[in-house]
Amino acid sequence: MDYMPGTASLIEEIDKKQLVVLRDGRTLIGILRSIDQFANLVIHRTIERIHVGKKYGDIPRGIFVVRGENVVLLGEVDGEMDNESDLNLEKVSVEEILQAQRKQQEEHMEEKKAKLKAMKERGLSSNVEQQDDAF
Known part of the structure; x- marks a missing residue:
């Protein structure tokens, strides 16, 4: 095999x-x-795989064109190793995984708001807050 x-x-x-x-992501x-x-x-034959905790779901996407600059990892x-059950993950329906993903995102936003509030109370500002104000 020659290196290219x-x-x-x-x-x-x-x-x-x-x-x-x-x-x-x-x-x-x-x-x-x-x-x-x-x-x-x-x-x-693309699927989008979403992981939330110990659950995952696959969304069929068909043919996908990906711009090279958006690729972080390809492998x-x-x-034989494609079976997620070997990793103690549970496959769930598309609806269930999307609902879990929305819940996870909402929890993340609440944590972010709480951190910003705590920083404000201490007289500190963050770059995130300044970026949010710019929009």
Whole structure:
């Protein structure tokens, strides 16, 4: 096997099942069909996998085109290791995982508000607060 620089080394990964983590935190799993010199990806039979605690859910997405600059991590999925039950995770319906995700996001926002309030009470300001004021 010869080493190829840059995205050319991904040629060997075409037509294999890949896991892609995006810059916004989403996780995609699908078959890599095409790449270009900018690491733009075309993924076929894509699912978006959402994890919340010990539960996960898969949302079918079909064909997905991902701009290369949004890819944080890309790796081949081992067919034998693709079973999440080995990790003591419970697969749930799309509706249930989306509801759990919304609840988790709401809890995160409440924690953030509480931290900002505590900082304000102590006479401190944060960059987050200043950024929120800018909008």
